[in-house]
Amino acid sequence: MKMDYPPYWNFKISYGGMILPVKYALLIIAVVFLLGTLSILAWQACRYCVHTHTPQGIGDYSASEDKNPEQQCREVDTNRFSLSSTTLSASEYCQLNGDMKEELVKVGGLLRFSVHYDHIQSHVVVTILQLERLQQHCHSSDFQVFVRLLLLWDKSQGAEMEVYQDIKDQQKECFMWTVIQEWRSCIVRGSSCPVFGDQFSSVLQEHIRPHLITLKMEVRHIDTFSKHKALGEVRVPFNELNISTPVELQRELQVPQKDLVGELLLSLNFLPTLQRLEIGLLKVKVATINTSSITALCARISVMCNQYRQKSQKSSVVAHSFVTVFNEAFYFPLSEVPVVQCKISVSIFQKEIMKRKSPKRLIGQVILGKDKTFEDKHWTHMMRSVRHPVTLWHAIVI
Structure with missing residues (x-):
């Protein structure tokens, strides 16, 4: 049985002195598109293989990478952060004067x-x-x-x-x-x-x-x-x-020493695709005489990366309690990779809620990160778990 093709199927196209039927021209175009698709797929597979050296794998892209940076500093679900990491031991608390001078x-x-x-x-x-x-x-x-x-x-x-x-x-x-x-x-x-x-x-x-x-x-x-x-x-x-x-x-006069006044639950997450550093401010436990409803806590996060100081970001003001929950995330761009030196400073302040322009009192600070000769344990765990938040307790010192 002989098949009847549409009348235009046997039309011929002249290109560069060559005469080709339409059906062969469409076949060539389909092959070109197929080769292009395979090339893109191979490129993405190569990018995936580059990051397979991390212990916990890469996983899916974090949904936060596609968000607007102005919306990322709002409230974040605590379950999003990996809380399986162990807290700092007491001996590490007692070494704060040696590591944070x-x-x-x-x-x-x-x-x-x-x-x-x-x-x-x-x-x-x-x-x-x-x-x-x-x-x-x-x-x-x-x-x-x-x-x-x-x-x-x-x-x-x-x-x-x-x-x-x-x-x-x-x-x-x-x-x-x-x-x-x-x-x-x-x-x-x-x-x-x-x-x-x-x-x-x-x-x-x-x-x-x-x-x-x-x-x-x-x-x-x-x-x-x-x-x-x-x-x-x-x-x-x-x-x-x-x-x-x-x-x-x-x-x-003796050499000044830092004093332990509280604890801070902090999350770090490195997003290499967008070259950003995610800092999660989760909980603060501060030893105080009494917690009053008229007092509140707030924080200021500063990042200095490769000798470049970025603009500080401030948290919201949260009513003071024994365990003050912030549950906020802040994003800082890391324009220069690899990171040779990065210093993260989190300052905790106390202020009165009733007074609009009440002065803030510094309660304490947490300083971590890396430089040419020293790398903080939290920073090390973060770089080994790319795109996976790592959470640890840190000592608040004054």
């Missing part, structure tokens, strides 16, 4: 001060008198110093919390502190023996026992074009002194 200006000195505690009125009075024997840059006109004072309460004594007990068992000199009061002295300029004469006082609550309090006095130099540099500190545990009567003391 800031640049210090080594200036020797002697601090004179007086302390008095009135048992009847539960009243602590601290007077900063004078700073002596400073050694470097003390005679220059731009040398400016002040003293920051912190009343630290060891709330871990008697606290029924596993993390506190774990820390106390492994290293007794590591404490979870609660900041009762914070003060700043006046600024003295261009003097090698600055005289302050500032007096500070605070009334302790009934449940706070004075022998669990430590007075921390940190001497800082004001740098106009940078942050305030710590010159040294003096710590005075009240249980080592008889402060029922006013006592005048003088102590040598």
